Amino acid sequence: MLNATTRIRRLRRRLTVLFTLTSTAGLIGLTLYAAHLNNSLWRGQLDDELHRRTSRATALLVYDPGERLVFDGLIEDDVDSNCPALTVLAQQANGPVPVRRPRRPCAKVADKDLVAIARRATADVRQPVAATVTDQAGRQVRLYAEAFPNADFSATGGAVVVADDMSADIAGHRQVVLLLAIACAAFAGLSALAGHMLSGRAMRPALAALAQQEAFLADAAHDLRTPLATLRALTEGALHDDASRGEALSRAARLAARTGDIVDDLLTRARLAAGVTPVRREPLRLDQLVESILDDTPTAGHRIRVTAQPVVVTADPTLLRRAVANLLDNALTHGHQPGAPADVEITLTADGTIAIDDDGPGIDPALAGELFDRYHSGGHSTGLGLSIAAWIAHAHGGSLTVGPSARGGARFVLRV
Structure with a gap:
């Protein structure tokens, strides 16, 4: 069975052929009519001249x-x-x-x-x-x-x-017919090219939507495979081992929560890519947004410090909250040494810049440019969180950059 992309491309070729045949049929009809009209005109003019001669002669x-x-x-x-x-x-x-x-x-x-x-x-x-x-x-x-x-x-x-x-008149008529045939062939070629371009432009949104759908399915399969397999192993193990059932249920709950976050990230990225999530700009207090994110974030022994002043920015509250939450989650997950709690510092400046510093292993400068790409991550995660944060920053006309932190780890700077 042909895949959807191949079927769309085949449809494009068929539309091009149909457009070309329709245009060519019309051009051939016009050419035949023009040739017939030219033939009738010069024959009529010739007969008129001959009639003038016979009428004049009979009168003389x-x-x-x-x-x-x-x-x-x-x-x-x-x-x-x-x-x-x-x-x-x-x-x-x-x-x-x-x-x-x-x-x-x-x-x-x-x-x-x-x-x-x-x-x-x-x-x-x-x-x-x-x-x-x-x-x-x-x-x-x-x-x-x-x-x-x-x-x-x-x-x-x-x-x-x-x-x-009539030799000269017939030769002239044949020349006109030849020129009409050449013009018809040229216009038929142009119509084929135009039809191919127009059908390609018409199919472009469908191909883009199909590519986004395939990318979403690939993302979902890639990102959900590991947590679901682990969740299945935990539940099957708990069915046969009553002693580990409590710990298995606790890990299963955490995996389920993590899977939910992955699904949210996938849907957010898909909506951003498809343009179905509009950027709803409105004035908001950035410092209050950060505080509400901290209230909803479990620290689990990690330390988070905030240095902020009242800052008002114009942005989409939902999307900006998602971006900051992803950056904070990334710092808590990867921004610490093995076995040690994370020490994260968040700094808000008056120009609406959010800087998140950690004391983790830092970022390899050679990988800094690829860190915000899909599936790129410095640890055991999907890498979607940072790419979504970067997309949200760009959707607001801002940027997301990463560099070394004075505290020894990484420093992410979000500007909106």
């Missing part, structure tokens, strides 16, 4: 007294320029027959194609007709035909057909 055609077509008007007008090539077909008994051809045609169209479109134009004199054919050079040519009346306007006299080479 006249008959002499013998009812023969006279082309003087065509020769004098630019309608008879080389391109588009203009051909006049007169209506005969067997159909339209070319009676005037272009002098230097730009498109060499076969007579059968000219006659075919002229037949269509003379069969329906109401509107011109158009067609696309291939000339003798293999090029695509646009034909446009319009009928004209006979001398007495009693019937159709024939048709004027203009032909224009």
Whole structure:
């Protein structure tokens, strides 16, 4: 079974592919529409120009007294320029027959194609007709035909057909289509990159929450394994040994209390990491906070001295209490020589600084920078207490530092 992180990353890839496919489909649709629109535009413009030529030519055609077509008007007008090539077909008994051809045609169209479109134009004199054919050079040519009346306007006299080479227009259209295809591919690539970035940004909170959850579970498994195993061993031993039952119950109570503290530390760290524990700032008497912590802390033969003056700070009472209590617990647990009670001194200054000195073995300077990391401790503990104290100090815009004490042990300084 895939783990949650792998499933989220796979979901990100699927979202990226879906976003890319959707964007690409839209881009392809727009590209096809733009190509079709361009094709329709240039063909429409070409037909409009050819229609102008045929209309002008039919207006310039006249008959002499013998009812023969006279082309003087065509020769004098630019309608008879080389391109588009203009051909006049007169209506005969067997159909339209070319009676005037272009002098230097730009498109060499076969007579059968000219006659075919002229037949269509003379069969329906109401509107011109158009067609696309291939000339003798293999090029695509646009034909446009319009009928004209006979001398007495009693019937159709024939048709004027203009032909224009479409090679340049087709080449231009293909170039436009190529540019549109390149632009479509480029935008599809950009959409894929944007989709990957957006899906990554959307998945980032989920990955962060998952990482925090996994870290919390790892912390809980790591920190609770030893006390729970010891508690189980004590209770199993007490079941089989009545003489040690009292001592076992006493140790079990202490372990249960310690386990509760570990759970509190784990929950506090998880809430701080997830940002669900807001820093509720309010004015408070720091000296009174320290005194209340001392009242709730069992000394067990240890000595604690306080040098304080009334100090008001703006901080979260619950979080700050947790930080100071963790520092004091660390001093009572590790800040003394083996077999000797701890001698701890707490000093409060007017700027809201709390200094806790002990007379223990002190801190190795090489480990001072790592002491506030998770799982780092100078003794048999989880190391969460100091890391939580450091996090709380940073959440208040302050700091927690450690160094040698004048009393020979360690000196922790908390600033808020």
